[in-house]
Amino acid sequence: DAGITQSPRYKITETGRQVTLMCHQTWSHSYMFWYRQDLGHGLRLIYYSAAADITDKGEVPDGYVVSRSKTENFPLTLESATRSQTSVYFCASSESDSNQPQHFGDGTRLSIL
Amino acid sequence: QQQVKQSPQSLIVQKGGISIINCAYENTAFDYFPWYQQFPGKGPALLIAIRPDVSEKKEGRFTISFNKSAKQFSLHIMDSQPGDSATYFCAPFLSGSARQLTFGSGTQLTVLP
Numbered sequence: 485d486a487g488i489t490q491s492p493r494y495k496i497t498e499t500g501r502q503v504t505l506m507c508h509q510t511w512s513h514s515y516m517f518w519y520r521q522d523l524g525h526g527l528r529l530i531y532y533s534a535a536a537d538i539t540d541k542g543e544v545p546d547g548y549v550v551s552r553s554k555t556e557n558f559p560l561t562l563e564s565a566t567r568s569q570t571s572v573y574f575c576a577s578s579e580s581d582s583n584q585p586q587h588f589g590d591g592t593r594l595s596i597l
Numbered sequence: 598q599q600q601v602k603q604s605p606q607s608l609i610v611q612k613g614g615i616s617i618i619n620c621a622y623e624n625t626a627f628d629y630f631p632w633y634q635q636f637p638g639k640g641p642a643l644l645i646a647i648r649p650d651v652s653e654k655k656e657g658r659f660t661i662s663f664n665k666s667a668k669q670f671s672l673h674i675m676d677s678q679p680g681d682s683a684t685y686f687c688a689p690f691l692s693g694s695a696r697q698l699t700f701g702s703g704t705q706l707t708v709l710p
Contacts, residue, residue: 517695527641529698532696543699576640587642588640588641588642
C-alpha cells in the first residue's frame with residue numbers, strides 16, 4: 485500500500501545500546517523528516533533530508549544520526565541510547581518544502597531503561 | 598527557532614458546540630499555515646491549511662481564520678462532534694526553511710456526547 489511506514493512500532497532497550505528506527509515511504513517524496521513527540525513539547529524536529537544523500541539538523545539533533553542512501557528510506561539511529569531519548573518518534577515526508585503538507589507515519593514508541 | 602504559541606492547551610466542548618484553537622507566531626514571512634489533527638496512536642494528519650493571501654478558508658465544519666496584522670491564525674470547528682476529539686497542532690511554515698519547522702505545543706480537544 486502507498487504511504488509511509490515506520491518500524492518497529494514499539495521498542496524497549498537499555499541505556500548505552502544502539503537502536504535504529506526505520507522509515508519507508510512509497511510516494512517518492514523528496515523531503516523526509518524525523519520528529520520526537522514529548523508531553524509539553526509537542527513535535528520537535530530532529531533531522532530532515534531534502535533528497536538522497538542530503539541531510540540537515542533540526543532543533544534537537546544531539547545523540548541522533550541519520551542517513552538517506554535511497555529516496556524512500558530514512559533511518560534514524562541512536563548510537564548510545566539515553567533515558568532522555570525515551571519518546572514517540574514520528575517520520576514524515578513531503579513533496580517539497582514549499583506550501584506542501586507533511587505526511588506522517590504512525591510512530592515508534594521507544595522506551596529506554 | 599521561530600516561536601509558535603498555541604492556546605488553549607486543552608479544551609472541553611459539548612457536542613454541537615464551537616471549538617476554537619489559536620496559534621500566534623512571530624515570523625511575518627511564514628507563507629503556509631496548516632493545522633494538523635492527531636488521534637491517539639496515530640501520526641498527525643493535515644486537516645486544513647491556508648495561505649497568507651486569504652483571510653479565511655472553510656472546509657466542511659472546519660474553518661481557518663487568518664489575521665495577518667495580529668500574527669495569529671485560528672481553527673474553528675463548528676458543530677463539534679465526539680469524533681473530533683483529538684490533539685490539534687498548528688505548524689506555520691516558511692517555504693525553503695525546512696530546518697526551522699516548528700509545531701505548536703498542541704491542543705487536546707474533548708467533545709462530550
